[in-house]
Amino acid sequence: MRIDIEAYLDGLRFSVEPATAGLEEAMRYSLLAGGKRIRPVLALATAHAIGMQTEAVLPLAGALELIHTYSLIHDDLPAMDDDSLRRGRPTCHVRYGEAIAILAGDALYAEAIRLVLAEQRGDPARIIACLAELTAASGVQGMVGGQYIDVSGVVEEDGAELRRLHELKTGRLIGAAIECVLLLADEHTRSTTLPDFRAFATELGVLFQIVDDILDVTGTDVALGKPQGSDERHGKVTYVSRYGLEGARAMAAESHRNARAALDRAASGKALELAQITDFIATRTS
Secondary structure, X not given: OHHXXXXXXXXXXXXXXXXXXXXXXXXXXXXOOOOOOHHHHHHXXXXXXXXXXHHHOHHHHHHHHHHHHHHHHHHOOOOOOOOOEEOOEEOHHHHHOHHHHHHHHHHHHHHHHHHHHHHOOOOHHHHHHHHHHHHHHHOOOOHHHHHHHHHHXXXXXXXXXXXXXXXXXXXXXXXHHHHHHHHHOOHHHHHHHHHHHHHHHHHHHHHHHHHHHHHHHHOOHHHHOOOOOHHHHOOOOOHHHHHHHHHHHHHHHHHHHHXXXXXXXXXXXXXXXHHHHHHHHHHOOO
């Protein structure tokens, strides 16, 4: 599935005139830098679980990675996390300057929306519903809202608020990778599977973040493809800083069990790829 995604992303072009070729170069620099491609792969795996082919959701899958890449470019900026390394290479603003990096992120988000509107096939009403979920998941009700909570320091001292931060910042777009595919499917598929798939997606997003927090402490720059210990340097509240390393590991194990249980309810053993992705997220080392 990653091979399919990489080929699709590599084939995308954004500039139609020489004057903006430099902007496209910066966009593709970050987009094609590698990465796990978790979100688009989740979209493909969800499609397979409900009987849809890879080609049926590739534009949506590509849009998810464009949005994720835009968020990474902006997260790395000096005003945010001020990181110089991403996916094993200099961050976009280090390579091209802050102004170009901001524009590259803006353009990737806009191109993601265009990709769904112009290239995604399906019933128009379902495509609109899919796009509504995608934009909500990446805006104030999702990723950007969670990032605001993170950078503004309003996380409370109880675990529920920390979990909510990550449900929005990380989990909501991961959830959209699953839910948007279901919104493109027929009404019967949506009505019988959506609640359990939503529960699975929410738990998967939290699991991803807990493991990410653990790796920020235990990983290396080379393995992570970004500076190790970034969260601690910025004084961020994480699962490790609040519950300790062993406590975070216990929470990750519980979240992994909850995700697998929700997936079993949603797909009754018919989603082997999603199960494998869940296990990968729980055991990843980078």
